[in-house]
Amino acid sequence: MADLPEPTIERLLQLTRVLDNCGAAVVTSAEIETRTGWSSHTIRKDISYLDGDFSTGSGYDVAALGSAVRSALGLDIKRKCCVVGLGRLGSAYLNFPAFADEGFELVAGFDSSVNRVEILRSPVPLYPAFKMGEVIVRFGIEMALLCVPAASAQAAADRLAAAGIKGIVNFAPIALELPPGISVRNVYVVDELRAISARIPIRKKENP
Amino acid sequence: MADLPEPTIERLLQLTRVLDNCGAAVVTSAEIETRTGWSSHTIRKDISYLDGDFSTGSGYDVAALGSAVRSALGLDIKRKCCVVGLGRLGSAYLNFPAFADEGFELVAGFDSSVNRVEILRSPVPLYPAFKMGEVIVRFGIEMALLCVPAASAQAAADRLAAAGIKGIVNFAPIALELPPGISVRNVYVVDELRAISARIPIRKKENP
DNA sequence: CCATGTGAATGCGTTCACAGCC
DNA sequence: GGCTGTGAACGCATTCACATGG
Incomplete structure (x- = not known):
């Protein structure tokens, strides 16, 4: 399996959700088209990058296809995560159950306030920020939820990068500068x- | 100004943040390259789609460029929004101050529980879900934050679509099916x- | 001289069309 | 017959290279 085109990765990620929620045991590429809006050509091409045989003769075997996609994307690998910044958002994620269901193991929380680290009750161990590098290496943490205020986000990201983190979900409304090889996904409502606003046509009919 | 390529739109959106946080009055495309990772060629091309003259001879005028980008993307237009589903997440957004700063006016909240609508204190008016269509049309609401549970997300989205909504930020972990012309952005941690996991190389060095 | 701006070339992802298979 | 699978054609975005302007 050569490596997948970026847009294909993004579509396959979404495809797992479609498969999970589709109910039936078999889907055709045409059905996926109506559910997603992607052309059936694109979908078939995407699936053709995977190796394995999912065709039942009249559509794809949902279970087989699903696990092939997950395996191709590395979603079947358990990954360790941490939360950086334990304010309102960060501390909420400490108790978020959906992570475990999807193969993500939350193993640490960090905050620059030693006081907060000591007081907060949490199902995962909490550490003061200066131990970040050490703890990340020790546990083999690969991903971080970056929940600190915008003003300290870049500094925290630098420390994560130095500790060898592989990816960051960034909740601060700034563009992080990081060395290549680290994936960043920005989450900011x-x-x-x-993005939606930019796509609303200006004074034009939708069907020109 | 012909319409912009999709990837260009996405980059220009991020560019506004870079410009806001850059401090200086002038930036070169090379500086933007180090801050974002996009090649200076790409950046110059993106900017060349805009009309106006931002070059000072040694870089772009940050303020002028910023406002040109905002205008090209329609970000200078005030847009009305609503929150659908007033659980923990939805009710948090009712009080979120950053919306107004960025030109988004939150004008209504909806929930299927009439009880919740009556009890919840909120700076914006709340309505029972069955009034959704009427209120959206009356106020000219263009965008919705969809914060209902996954099980009811599609039904709620259908009602929003019927009311003529232009875009939806979807917090439910399902792929919504909607008619073309409505932008959807999925936000699910x-x-x-x-997505990060899928991009972590499997047992390979990062510099092969 | 340095940095932008832009037609032209390149390369990659999407679309097509048809062969293969149930 | 209907649906998948895939080399080939197409089209769009990125990259290039050079002309232009401060």
């Missing part, structure tokens, strides 16, 4: 609103 | 972790 206002940016999503802006 | 586990999906971001999966």
Whole structure:
């Protein structure tokens, strides 16, 4: 399996959700088209990058296809995560159950306030920020949820990068500067609103 | 100004953040390259789609470029939004101040529980879900934050679509089916972790 | 001289069309 | 017959290279 085109990765990720929620045991590429809006050509091409045989003769075997996608994307690998910044958002994620269901193991939380680290009750161990590098290496943590305020986000990201983190989910509304090889995904609701806003046609009919 | 390529839109959206946080009055495309990782060629091309003259001879005028980008993307237009589903997440957004700063006006909240609508204190008016269509049309609401549980997300999205909504930020972990012309942006942290996971190379050095 | 701006070339992802298979 | 699978054609975005302007 050569490596997949970026857009294909993004579609396959979404495809797992479609398969999980589709109910039936078999789906055709045409059905996926109506559910997602991607053309059936694109979907078949995407699936053709995977190795394995999922065709039943009249559609794809949902279970087989699902596990092939997960395996191709490395979603069957358990990965260790941490939360950096234990404010309102960060401390909420400490108790978020869905992570475990999807193969992500939350193993540490960090905050620059030693006081907060000591007081907060949490199902995962908490550490003061200066232990970040050491703990990440020791546990083999690969991903971080970066929940600190915008002003300290870049500094925290630098420390994560130095500790060898592989990916960061960034909740701060700034563009992080990081060395290549580290994946960043920005999660900021206002940016999503802006992205939608940018796609609303200006004074034009939708079907020109 | 012809319409912009999709990838260019996405980059320009991020570019506004870079410009806001860059401090200086002038930036070169090379500086933007180090801050974002996009090649200076790409950046110059993106900017060349805009009309106006931002070059000072030694870099771009940050303020002028910023406002040109915002205008090209329609970010200078005030847009009305609503929150659908007033659980923990939805009710948090009712009080989120950053929306207004960025030109988004939150004008309504909806929930299927009439009880919750009556009890919840909120700076914006709340309505029972059955009034959704009417209120959206009356106020000219263009965008919705969809914060209902996964099981009811599709039904709620259908009602939003019927009311003529232009875009939806979807917090439910399902792929919504909607007619063309409506922008959807999915926000689900586990999906971001999966996206990162899919990009962590499997047992390979990063510099092969 | 340095940095932008832009037609032209390149390369990659999507679309097509048809062969293969149930 | 219907659906998948895939080399080939196409089209769009990125990259290049050089002309232009401060």
